[in-house]
Amino acid sequence: MPTTPESHLLKHRAELQSGLLRWYRRNRRPLPWRLDPSVYRTVVSEFMLQQTQVKTVLPYFERWQAKFPDFESLASACEDDVLKQWEGLGYYSRARNLHRLAKAIVAKPVLPDAAKDWRELPGVGPYTAAAITSIAFGKLEACVDGNVVRILARLTADATHHGDGAAAAKYFTPLASLLLSPSSPGDHNQAMMELGATVCHRRDPLCRCCPLAQWCAATKSGSTEDFPKLQPKEIEHRSVTRAWVVKDGALLLHRSSPRARRLANLHELPTATHLEIDEQSLDARDLLARRKRGITRYLITESIYRISLSEQLRLGDSLVWISFGDLQSIALSGPHRRWITEILAMQAADKRNKILPSK
DNA sequence: AAGCCGGGGTC
DNA sequence: GACCCAGGCTT
Structure with a gap:
């Protein structure tokens, strides 16, 4: 039976997890939703971070917390105020969905902690449900965003072509779940995304600084930028x-x-x-x-x-x-x-x- | 499954 | 200008 890049990763899963977590604890950025975490702050940050870079989100996050510090204050706000706070961030349905989510949460007798329950709420898809429940509740749910797709495609040098990011995320979800650290899934998920954002760049990745380089098939063959293979959009x-x-x-x-x-x-x-x-x-x-x-x-x-x-x-x-x-x-x-x-x-x-x- | 969302940063 | 970003919703 041939040794696939995937089986090689799984064989060294425990080392990979500990190396990743050690790197994360030393190198994570001091982001406001990490320094002072709560369920609400995790939810707000994840909504703002949908298709939006950390640097862009930072000033909006701080202003948002000052204006709407918790689910209750957001739920009781009027939509015009909510949209005004979101002005300039783009993809405005996120603000409306977050507002609707706050109203739904306040109406519930208890805060949900299962991914399938969060998935029912407006604006929460597979990624956001996994992020919220792993980070805020320690659930074993793997996040698969653009960063994770890029890392997994390179670790495995998987040349499968994907129509778009969503298809690629679906494709890599089983592997992401197998690699997830059972002892600290929230930190593991954040570590993967942090690694993608700060080291495993789309172009010119910093493989010399990567804690996973020793297990990376694409690094080994000097072809990191060839992965993942996504179909370019027609403008x-x-x-x-x-x-x-x-x-x-x-x-x-x-x-x-x-x-x-x-x-x-x-x-x-x-x-x-x-x-x-x-x-x-x-x-x-x-x-x-x-x-x-x-x-x-x-x-x-x-x-x-x-x-x-x-x-x-x-x-x-x-x-x-x-x-x-x-x-x-x-x-x-x-x-x-x-x-x-x-x-x-x-x-x-x-x-x-x-x-x-x-x- | 494919388009759309009509934003913004980066190289 | 091309491509990406802690994606989700509609059709």
Whole structure:
């Protein structure tokens, strides 16, 4: 019977676990949800960390704790305040799901401690259920995120092609479960993710510093960057035309419906479609800004035009006037917040130049 | 199973 | 510009 990379790992499982845990205790970053852990802080951090890097999350986590320190305060908050705290983090359904989760937790007689119970709650999938229950309750549940996939694919030099990260995570879950340290599953899971984030980089991994290098098939053959094998996404270009409409010191914004697929209950600059404006009729002289940005597999070009208020403009229920003084208190997506700030700064500069013409 | 979420950082 | 990030939800 041939020796597979996987069976080699399992043979040395105990050494691998102790080496990993020893490395983790020496090298883990002092993150706020580790220094002062609780079930609530673990849940909040895991929601924020879905598809978002630690560095990005840190300031949001601290602000969130100051505003919503526990499940009760979050459950009793209004959704507008919750979305406002999430402004700029992206993937806003996470904030709405976390809010709904807090309400569900407060309504329960006891805090659930089993992964299958957490899995029933909104926004909690296989990864998050394993993370919460292993870290906060010591349950034997293996976390399989992008970091763990990368490490396991390299340890085994497994050349299987995966359509996306979710398929790869599913594929590596059995191995992750077999390797999980039974004595400290929470630290083991965090150690794997920490190793992926700080050592087993996608490119130029620091194999000389890796506590698992001696068992890594990809390191042995100098092919770490060949794993995992994930299918690249096809980038699709799209363009959106938006309107800048002002009346009596207020800006016209669109507010997405609570059931919208994206940006539910958030404000944004209205699109030409929202206003039933024919894009062909726009004048290039009214173009205030053109910005590109990406989200998942889309590259979106957004063009913002100054539109004068006229009888022809149709304003549906989803359109609201927000006075410039109130712009700070509503929830916008990160890009929309930036564009509005930039355009206002531009206009203020134009105004100064008219009053004090440059020489 | 595949798309979508329309964010942000990194190299 | 391409790829990734402590993924989950919808269809």
